[in-house]
Amino acid sequence: MANPIDSFTQRIPVDILLSFFSECVPPPTRDNPGPAVSYSHPLIVLSHVSRTWRELVLETPALWSRMHVKTPSASTFSNGPPEMCTVKADRSRAALTTWIERSAEQPLTIVLDLPSYSQAQLYKEAWSKEVCEDVLQQLFLCASRWKHLHINLSIVASSAPFIQACNSLPANGLSKLEFIAINLTSAGASPLMIAFVPGRLLAVGLFSGPSLRRVSLEGHWMMNHKLGVAVQSWAPLTDLEITPSTNVSGTHFGVSNLPYLFKAFPLLRNAKFLFQQSEPTPEVVNPTEPIVLPRLKSLYLGGQAMGPALAGSLVLPSLQVLFLVFEISQSSARSGMLDYDKCILEFLQRFGAQLTSFGINHDILLPPSFPSYLNMLDNARLESLSLINNSFPQRQTEPGPFSSILRGDQDCRVLAHLAKPGVFPGLKHLEMSARSRNCETALADVIAARRRRTQTIKNQYSQVRTEVCSVVRYEAENEIQPNTTIPIEDVHVTFTRPRGSSVIQELRDRGVDLTSGPFSIRLNYPESCGVMVERTLGSRAYSS
Template identity: 25%
Template sequence: MSVKDTPFFEHLDTNYAPTEEELPALRNIIQGNEEILTDLDAQIRALTDVRNARADFVQRHFALLSPLKRLTDDVLSTLFLALLDHPDNRHAKMSNAHPAVVLSHVCRRWRQLALDTASLWTTLRIHLPVLPQVYPYGARSANPHMAAHSPLVELTRRWEKEVEKILTMTRVWLERSKECTLTIDLLATDVTSQEQDMSPKADTSGLTALIEAICDASRRWKVATLRLSTTRFTSIDSPFRRIFTLAEDDVPLLQDLTFSVDASFGIHPEEESLIPPHRETGMLGGRSLHSVSLGTICVDINTLPIRWEQLTDIQFNGYIHAYTPDVFPGGTGHGLSFDCTQALNLLRLCPRLVNCDLSLVPYSRPLESFGTVSLPHLKSLTLRYSVPGMKFVSCLQAPSLRKLVLPNFLDTGIPNEHAAESPESSLIAWLEAYGHQLTEIQFNVSTLTPAGLRSVMNLLPHIKTLRLDHNGDGASFPPTPNGDQVLPMPAMVDELFLGQFIEREDQGNDEPRGPLWFPRRGGTTFTEQDLLEFGKAGQLREVTEGDLMAQLEEMGIDVSYVSRIPLRPEPVYPDDF
């Protein structure tokens, strides 16, 4: 029908008021069309139902064409494992959102296949919540009934329920993994203070049961990361006692172990309560162990029951300091200190090392006639906090070394009576010995002079990966007088430095130019565009004027205040500034 067919066409959308005689005709028109609308709505609903049924019919038949339905179980399980190995899922903790659980909820076939694929359940990443504690001043004088009404009571009950939930999931994972080797990642805290009256007492039986369940499967451990925090170290009191008392026969398949115990809440002088690991930590002597990572320890590392000769990877964070005889029986008069001498002694015990990461104290005893330490397989070496000097380098033979990391965050760059060599000369000594064979390096520029930085770069002809660290923004302050001598300005990554990464054909003979750094990358020339991308990735902070810097700004790269490394040489201030 057309709107023109109505006798009221000329009055529609106007302010016209119908007369009394016109009202019956107007109501008849409305009623007739409302009946037609009701009929049309019914037809629409019926057609919609037919349409939805037809679409569902098509979709259910179309699903039969899915390639996934034609995949065999072995191919599908391989895809399951590939999903689990995706970077987004590698560190997934046990939960209902874990990829293995999600896969098992898709359909009946997928669930059965997921349950039959034991490798999906072999990684137990258990990060327990921290037990809530309070440390109020004057807790003993507080109202003893406050704890019953404190929100911490509810938090403690929630902690207990969360531990029970994790315990249940752990048992499920262990059952579904069948007899496969396991990867254990345990982060757990047991912080219970006996002196804090306002702290509600938690039931730690769930935590103890969890540790027991994990250790019951220790014969299947292949990779174990154990990061524990506790105030109780004895085999009697600690909820982690089962871990501390595992013997080498309990972990016959263990190949990779990361073990650290944070004991910052309490230290006991009795020898039997020494913080693990120590000589009684039997799992360190595993027959298959080839990779060990240790946090700070309180005993001489040489007393640990590790089979050093079979290690290929080691990381050691040094000693807990101030363990003197009045604190621990048998301690040295000056406390344990992991210096260059101890580092070389340790390296000599590990002839098969491939990767090594050690934390050194900044000051070391002199190395006199130490002899040669040969590490023919060593490819990666990290020496944290302090850079050993020429004598250390001369004792080391590492013909396969390709990666060198020297963060050097404790050395200040200021010569002193304790340091035989400056950090700059120590770094240059390393590169004179190994720079020609390195492909990856990391070092701290805050301890280098501009000339020293150029010397370092000139000793790296084959580097593919370069990382420059910095201690902070201290280099942006004016030079500080040291007696009558002004400290040298630290090295800066400026346009002149960056320019030596680019090969310029139009450079005039009168322009100063050092050797070209890294002129080739993958068989192609390292272009100015590559350098622009380098600047974009590094988010440069301050740069000098020039064509390169103008292009950086045109690309929308913020060159004002982003990085912690100052890129423009600072002005030299007068002595009376």
């Protein structure tokens, strides 16, 4: 007798089923690794629904090429008899073997979580260490199929077996690897290990694959005197991100590394560097010759600022996106403020006219200077502007370190500048943090001015177009004259003060049309009180 479930599933087209399976098992990422490889994984569940589904799942190797491999921690083996530990270890190995076999020859996307524990837990780690070594052995046997690799690595618990496995890689063992991200943690590590392990990791053959183009290093990297030598053996990169953890003492990625990196990777397209704020001895970088990066489109510099000399030596003809999110402490305010001003000024003078997106933590600049800096960005190409405080990217609601000086005035001046006619005519996206109740009214002024101005221009242009339409054929339905303000589409503002009047209600009272064209506004208030209003494709949704 036929299985009714099987009969139903056979009527679903194969392409729809595969789309459904792919949604159930998306490619793992560091932020969203998905379920770990095990016999309770959704793929195993799907393969037991019916005969049709099982055949389709098993005959689609691409589904099995997406792996979140999580090795058991020491606590997994700390309780229970040795027999149970053996069973857990065997099941962990067998599940990974199943995935590797069923992925056939597909390129692999892997998120690898290796065990993490402190020196105090070493007496519990025997089983965990054994499983970790077995997992690494299995994965490195198929290293020639790695495509995207995300690794969470502990200096104490898993760096030694990982480095040993990397040293065993053949010369061309990473032929398909395109992206690698390593998050290095140091809980329980001694200062000697912290100084030694990152240097060895930077020198392993993991970064020399011929197809490698994107690298992301996060966490506890001590590399100031080793990075320049290590990168000489790396593959040519197009994307590089180094973001040491700011909450870990001793992390040292200084400004002095930048010339090494820029010269080693002249083909960079996207670069993000977060300098450690507590760098022991900030170096002064004065390059003797220009540093040319002809393809660099996006540059993010955060943390400890650099001097204007390095900014003046950069030649970036293709730069379109620039974020300058520097941080300074109150103790360094007197000595460092001018250097920050000069550095930002140098960047804007050199590249402001060519940017399509710009971001800055504007609270490090004194109120009288910042609006004049915006004039250097006043070009028709700028589409996105982010004005944030120094806690970015966490977007905390507390004021920045100079809030006593800047409170209220700075943000309102910025918004008043954006409401002027002709300022940033191509601006579509605005993100900022605001520290004054008056900013709500100022924000309403910006939205009202830009949308009303645009609507007036469109109405006038439509009338003229109607009068001459019998002579000239117009292809565009919503065409706007060049060099005029386009409607702002997305506004995201984080307030650091309790809510006063409602921005949305004020816009309605003014009769501003928020229903024509794509438009969304997100307002974040402290103490989790906020209103979100979104409008997309002619439908309006409210949520709070």
